[in-house]
Amino acid sequence: MNFCVLGSGSKGNCTYVESGSTSLLIDAGFSGREIQRRLELINKTAENLTAIIVTHEHGDHISGVGVLSRRYNIPVYANPGTHLAAEKRVKKLHERKEFQTGEKFFIHDLEIHPFRISHDTKDPVGFVIADAAHSLGYCTDTGRITKLIEHHINKCGALILEANHDPQMLMDGPYPMPLKQRVRSNQGHLGNGDAARFLAGLSHSSLQYVVLAHLSETNNYPELAHTRVQKELNRLAINFTIILASQTSPTPVISLADQQHTINKPE
Numbered sequence: 001m002n003f004c005v006l007g008s009g010s011k012g013n014c015t016y017v018e019s020g021s022t023s024l025l026i027d028a029g030f031s032g033r034e035i036q037r038r039l040e041l042i043n044k045t046a047e048n049l050t051a052i053i054v055t056h057e058h059g060d061h062i063s064g065v066g067v068l069s070r071r072y073n074i075p076v077y078a079n080p081g082t083h084l085a086a087e088k089r090v091k092k093l094h095e096r097k098e099f100q101t102g103e104k105f106f107i108h109d110l111e112i113h114p115f116r117i118s119h120d121t122k123d124p125v126g127f128v129i130a131d132a133a134h135s136l137g138y139c140t141d142t143g144r145i146t147k148l149i150e151h152h153i154n155k156c157g158a159l160i161l162e163a164n165h166d167p168q169m170l171m172d173g174p175y176p177m178p179l180k181q182r183v184r185s186n187q188g189h190l191g192n193g194d195a196a197r198f199l200a201g202l203s204h205s206s207l208q209y210v211v212l213a214h215l216s217e218t219n220n221y222p223e224l225a226h227t228r229v230q231k232e233l234n235r236l237a238i239n240f241t242i243i244l245a246s247q248t249s250p251t252p253v254i255s256l257a258d259q260q261h262t263i264n265k266p267e
Helices: 032-043 063-073 080-090 147-153 169-170 176-185 192-200 222-235
Strands: 001-009 014-019 023-026 051-053 075-078 096-097 105-107 110-116 125-130 137-140 158-162 209-213 241-244 253-257 260-264
Touching: 001 032, 001 158, 023 209, 032 063, 051 063, 063 075, 063 080, 063 125, 075 080, 080 096, 110 147, 125 147, 137 147, 158 192, 169 176, 192 222, 209 222, 222 241
Parallel strands: 023 051, 051 075, 075 096, 137 158, 158 209, 209 241
Antiparallel strands: 001 014, 001 253, 014 023, 105 110, 110 125, 125 137, 253 260
16 A cells, blocks of 8 residues: 655645555645646646545645546545535536445555544544555544544554644644634644644554644644654653655555555655
């Protein structure tokens, strides 16, 4: 299984995942043209995508869904609540596919398990994506970590996890107070400390790679997020490989392979 966070943040989110002959996007929050450009940076193309799966209906996760679906004949998978909430923005899709939150489904070589998260949208989900040998967890845009989330992520070999803000930067920053309260709420976003404490609790899991994603450009710094998480891991002598997702460019392509874990940087 290979994956790459093509971009992540408040201006757009999109992740590429492939295994065997199956390739998909988790969300498509950039323009269709920009997603195609970023795919080309990792030597991939939208023409070969098998599907798009959607976490929730906010614009930074769906703005390119409709155009990609229509242009390249890609089916779009979401739960009924998200499809309904997103339809005015995504408009007509090549093919609309529904899943039920909490119920596994398959897209060719990949098993997808959508699990409930806590965000201020209709029916937001995270995903565990698995092939015959490996699994990837995707958990962003949640205001809190639940036992359900812990249960699913504990099985994964790699994880894309939100580290949205530094609480002090958020409170001292330019956001109006209602927005600050929303971000910090149980239906908002995880802070750096939240991510660090969650990862510390996964010390006995099979986790190898963690991508810190959805970092705020206003209320966080990449170095701050990395330092906060790494400090917690060092305290417990945990050795995950930490990678920082960027709003502006793809991460390296991460490959989960039997007995060996490698990272291939985009050319």
